[in-house]
Amino acid sequence: xxxxxxxxxxxxxxxxxxxxxxxxxxxxxxxxxxxxxxxxxxxxxxxxxxxxxxxxxxxxxxxxxxxxxxxxxxxxxxxxxxxxxxxxxxxxxxxxxxxxxxxxxxxxxxxxxxxxxxxxxxxxxxxxxxxxxxxxxxxxxxxxxxxxxxxxxxxxxxxxxxxxxxxxxxxxxxxxxxxxxxxxxxxxxxxxxxxxxxxxxxxxxxxxxxxxxxxxxxxxxxxxxxxxxxxxxxxxxxxxxxxxxxxxxxxxxxxxxxxxxxxxxxxxxxxxxxxxxxxxxxxxxxxxxxxxxxxxxxxxxxxxxxxxxxxxxxxxxxxxxxxxxxxxxxxxxxxxxxxxxxxxxxxxxxxxxxxxxxxxxxxxxxxxxxxxxxxxxxxxxxxxxxxxxxxxxxxxxxxxxxxxxxxxxxxxxxxxxxxxxxxxxxxxxxxxxxxxxxxxxxxxxxxxxxxxxxxxxxxxxxxxxxxxxxxxxxxxxxxxxxxxxxxxxxxxxxxxxxxxxxxxxxxxxxxxxxxxxxxxxxxxxxxxxxxxxxxxxxxxxxxxxxxxxxxxxxxxxxxxxxxxxxxxxxxxx
Amino acid sequence: xxxxxxxxxxxxxxxxxxxxxxxxxxxxxxxxxxxxxxxxxxxxxxxxxxxxxxxxxxxxxxxxxxxxxxxxxxxxxxxxxxxxxxxxxxxxxxxxxxxxxxxxxxxxxxxxxxxxxxxxxxxxxxxxxxxxxxxxxxxxxxxxxxxxxxxxxxxxxxxxxxxxxxxxxxxxxxxxxxxxxxxxxxxxxxxxxxxxxxxxxxxxxxxxxxxxxxxxxxxxxxxxxxxxxxxxxxxxxxxxxxxxxxxxxxxxxxxxxxxxxxxxxxxxxxxxxx
Ligand SMILES: Nc1ncnc2c1ncn2[C@@H]1O[C@H](COP(=O)(O)OP(=O)(O)OP(=O)(O)O)[C@@H](O)[C@H]1O
Ligand SMILES: [Mg+2]
Numbered sequence: 001x002x003x004x005x006x007x008x009x010x011x012x013x014x015x016x017x018x019x020x021x022x023x024x025x026x027x028x029x030x031x032x033x034x035x036x037x038x039x040x041x042x043x044x045x046x047x048x049x050x051x052x053x054x055x056x057x058x059x060x061x062x063x064x065x066x067x068x069x070x071x072x073x074x075x076x077x078x079x080x081x082x083x084x085x086x087x088x089x090x091x092x093x094x095x096x097x098x099x100x101x102x103x104x105x106x107x108x109x110x111x112x113x114x115x116x117x118x119x120x121x122x123x124x125x126x127x128x129x130x131x132x133x134x135x136x137x138x139x140x141x142x143x144x145x146x147x148x149x150x151x152x153x154x155x156x157x158x159x160x161x162x163x164x165x166x167x168x169x170x171x172x173x174x175x176x177x178x179x180x181x182x183x184x185x186x187x188x189x190x191x192x193x194x195x196x197x198x199x200x201x202x203x204x205x206x207x208x209x210x211x212x213x214x215x216x217x218x219x220x221x222x223x224x225x226x227x228x229x230x231x232x233x234x235x236x237x238x239x240x241x242x243x244x245x246x247x248x249x250x251x252x253x254x255x256x257x258x259x260x261x262x263x264x265x266x267x268x269x270x271x272x273x274x275x276x277x278x279x280x281x282x283x284x285x286x287x288x289x290x291x292x293x294x295x296x297x298x299x300x301x302x303x304x305x306x307x308x309x310x311x312x313x314x315x316x317x318x319x320x321x322x323x324x325x326x327x328x329x330x331x332x333x334x335x336x337x338x339x340x341x342x343x344x345x346x347x348x349x350x351x352x353x354x355x356x357x358x359x360x361x362x363x364x365x366x367x368x369x370x371x372x373x374x375x376x377x378x379x380x381x382x383x384x385x386x387x388x389x390x391x392x393x394x395x396x397x398x399x400x401x402x403x404x405x406x407x408x409x410x411x412x413x414x415x416x417x418x419x420x421x422x423x424x425x426x427x428x429x430x431x432x433x434x435x436x437x438x439x440x441x442x443x444x445x446x447x448x449x450x451x452x453x454x455x456x457x458x459x460x461x462x463x464x465x466x467x468x469x470x471x472x473x474x475x476x477x478x479x480x481x482x483x484x485x486x487x488x489x490x491x492x493x494x495x496x497x498x499x500x501x502x503x504x505x506x507x508x509x510x511x512x513x514x515x516x517x518x519x520x521x522x523x524x525x526x527x528x529x530x531x532x533x534x535x536x537x538x539x540x541x542x543x544x545x546x547x548x549x550x551x552x553x554x555x556x557x558x559x560x561x562x563x564x565x566x567x568x569x570x571x572x573x
Numbered sequence: 574x575x576x577x578x579x580x581x582x583x584x585x586x587x588x589x590x591x592x593x594x595x596x597x598x599x600x601x602x603x604x605x606x607x608x609x610x611x612x613x614x615x616x617x618x619x620x621x622x623x624x625x626x627x628x629x630x631x632x633x634x635x636x637x638x639x640x641x642x643x644x645x646x647x648x649x650x651x652x653x654x655x656x657x658x659x660x661x662x663x664x665x666x667x668x669x670x671x672x673x674x675x676x677x678x679x680x681x682x683x684x685x686x687x688x689x690x691x692x693x694x695x696x697x698x699x700x701x702x703x704x705x706x707x708x709x710x711x712x713x714x715x716x717x718x719x720x721x722x723x724x725x726x727x728x729x730x731x732x733x734x735x736x737x738x739x740x741x742x743x744x745x746x747x748x749x750x751x752x753x754x755x756x757x758x759x760x761x762x763x764x765x766x767x768x769x770x771x772x773x774x775x776x777x778x779x780x781x782x783x784x785x786x787x788x789x790x791x792x793x794x795x796x797x798x799x800x801x802x803x804x805x806x807x808x809x810x811x812x813x814x815x816x817x818x819x820x821x822x823x824x825x826x827x828x829x830x831x832x833x834x835x836x837x838x839x840x841x842x843x844x845x846x847x
Contacts, residue, residue: 157664166655171688180669305709306713
């Protein structure tokens, strides 16, 4: 073992130890859970069921929320193309540009969209624009990171061919690389759109219009029935969006993307599942076989060329089913984007006028200080956030190993068990953890426990699926070898399947920790404990210098965790 | 410098670290000639061809193509020269997810400014020309199919149509049939020759099959360890003579038998379709 591996292993043990301590400290226990179930019943008795806002208002709020989220995602999707171009090592014009691209990627990802929203709300007239920009800028990081990864994995051949034909650098990119990475880009953007919809609730707490704001008003005025009603609407929206985007990813893309990015993995998972259901016949494979058969009978050389009129006729592209499908998807996507922007009723003038306010507002945020809080309070709040993330991750890992294994084809005792657990994971994944947190907080009271539980629950949906997928991807050879020795099912699992899947597990767990740290920082905004509470307070009390110091603490934490995560994934690859 | 030469390579040396890919190579090709570069794997065929298109910078030596000193060109002028030279690759190098027609159209990028994506972004005039070239290679009916749904032989014909789209004066081909089955190979080689004769193209095509080279080319240029060791007209030349000429440049008998081996196995190798 190399010294680096030893160091990494020790760090891993240390992190797990701290996480275990965090779980113990959080006081989550099975009896307590049952007790809070009792709380929930009493709570609902008191509230007397849920209520929805009037239908017209609800429809308008829903449209606005969807509009803001989709516009923001599209904004990020567009900007991520040049950023990824700069950040990818095979397309970047130079080292300096690459460093700049990577810096933008890391920075936009590290600043929570809530913080951006807080700042933008000060700069713009009330409306959709601050929300769109906050979501958009924060999303650039993830989309361009995964997009740059995809660009680095393309086949360089077609691009070389375009260079050889005299194409410019830009043309090499648009004609040779972009078509290859478009499927993974679309998949990533759709995935990000799901995440943004889930996160949009919190933006309402800091003044972004839409369902989230309505919900925060309802809870603040102690109108629990309506608050919960809106929460239910958000649940349903998120689940619907998840279904729509996974349908698009598989149907429109047709071909399973081959990248290693998270987006690709997910799409591939769905596509594989589809292919398996339809008897192992993937969409593209089927088409390929049809066209290969019998068509490779070129006319002998010296053939009669077609008349000019035939060539003119061939200019019109025939309406094959593929062409109809692609065109329909294209126009639908365009219509959705246009409608989203339209429904936001953007005050475009703001984009011109806000620059004048930037210096003045920037001054308010500088220099950073802790205001009336002492450093110790702030540091321990940050510590609490970290503990929430660690505890939630560990809980999720433990449950996911069980659930994920049972959802893997090569581990599950039979198809029914596997199908059942896959479905369970799908449902869990559809439930946005932030809304779960809000509901838990409303029911069981403020505090870290609700936040931890909500994050852990959400983590199971993501991690369980990733574990199931990577277990299914392990090579079957060692399993067969162990089975041949007469080992039991459990023995095969323990000595052949698990060892192969361990690396993937470590990688995925750190990915989850990374996500959870970000999520935990904003949990406090809705009352889930940790630094977020102080962030919201500072923002609402116009203590912007405190906001700056909190953002710095969050940035440092996120970057450290990300650094460790990258290191772990590299060492245990 | 002769006026009829379109390619003049002198003293060309290319090193990759410690590997000498080309050592003092020289080559002169006249307009309209059909030349085969023959040589074993690693002899420097691809490296030489890539230098002709400015895809590689020489360590030393001179590369003049169509009257331009290639290594000195940059930016727009380099792209303009590349636009006059078609290049056909062993692995076809089509963009898999684009239609056949759009792949052919990428051959016209040198004469277009700015990025293009989607058929609508190309002018009608070019689309008609592209369809004409597809017709020429017998694939008009496949124009709107995705490129990766075609067979290897068909893909290579699309790549040829893409090169034709440049209306090139020179066609470079790097083992264009090494990934094809014998039948498709014959078709593709015949097509290249036919098109070259029609349009008066100058062709430099690398191959590793001696038999094919002899039956197909007008002139054979043999490379070995990055140097030209054979340069002769193909007509009337036999395989034995090729080996004999190779033999003159080596000294020991062991090396001679090594050459014999390499020529026989080069001739018998038919690489599987990718
Ligand atoms: N980019 C590169 N980096 C390092 N070495 C290279 C590079 N390109 C070529 N070489 C080396 O240069 C030598 C000549 O390679 P080249 O590809 O020109 O041979 P070739 O005749 O085309 O062979 P093949 O028939 O296998 O295609 C080889 O030893 C090769 O390893
Ligand atoms: Mg080669």
